[in-house]
Amino acid sequence: MVEIITLILMLFVLSFLMGDNPFFKFTERLIVGISAGYGFLKLFDDGFIKKFWIPLVQEGQYWVIIPGLLGMMFFFTFSKKWNFLAKYPLAFLLGTGVGLEIGPRIETSILRQINATAVNFSGMSAGQVINYIIILVALLTTMYYFLFVLRRDRPAEKLIANIGIFFMMLGFGASFGYTIMGRISLLIEVINIFFEKITSIF
């Protein structure tokens, strides 16, 4: 029974290829409702039950009342007079959230990337050295292209920016091709699921 329902709903979703229609809209709303319900339950279980209720009631960790009260301050959104208090939990989430981002971001996205680019060529084969030089040239020329404060009047400057464009086009093309293949793989997978369900019904 469930197989039939899923199959019909999958057909409803695919019907969007012929244009927006009531069958697709119905399935879309169904997915929204189920996703929202599942997301709510998951966060309620992971956040409220495991991080608030169990520590408070079973483990006697009364300090968890603080984030509970802070979270409840969100409900002041509905009061016109005390509306400003709803900004306090938001400030906590925002402040600590951005603070948590800075260190790991600098470490992984800047320092480690520089470390991986500025390598020692000793002991490497000629092919590896050429590859690392290409990575370096692609990196520097792409960055140069985005330095809009620099004037690009001279032929040499234009050439560097054009090399940057060449590498970007190469990368964009590759990424686009990769994405196309990813989506096609997903479509093939969905078609497989579709036929599996048909064979399980009949």
Add this chain to the structure above:
Amino acid sequence: MKIMAPLLIVFIGGMLMAFQYYIDIPLLNNIYKGVLDWHMVIAVFALVIAVKSLIERQWKNFRQKTEHPVYPLTTLISFFTVVFLGIFFGLKQGSPVNFIYNNLLVPLQATIFSLLAFYISSAAYRAFRAKNFSSTVLLIAAMIVVMGRIPLGDLIATWTTISISGKDFAILDFPGWTRWILTVPNVGIKRAFIFGITLGIVSTSLKVILGIERGWLK
């Protein structure tokens, strides 16, 4: 007070969390672990507001008939059904919610994403035109990657393999070219973008912590 207190919370919280990454003090490490748990607890209450907003919006659509009443009703009924089933039977393996998740949500979400295959193919048809040098490079790179990731690409590489002084060499080695494009020039440009994005994120984070960026207070 209305503005200064949230700004102070942002400043203290942001500075503490930024410094705890670099300073190894047990107290700061404990605060860090606590903050991660606090985020989860506070987020639940924010979610309650989101759910209220969803329900209100759907109910309004239903009452005012801005669209066919079946659509908002579908959202509301499916939402409450999942929530009640979850409350009474839990989320564990074999529960009704888990069954709905595996048999309805996963295949339907996959089907929605698979629709993108048709639209991305249509976009590719329009984008992949050799109008000038840049678009030709884009086209060639995409074609190589597409060929390199299908079984035909492997077959072509096998068919065009020749032996030069005992070493096998594929003339049309699409899988090898794909690997090279993705791991050499693509890595270079990705690093350039990562640098730009990270500097943007870090500078915006510092603006928030220092109270320069206050858009969230409005």
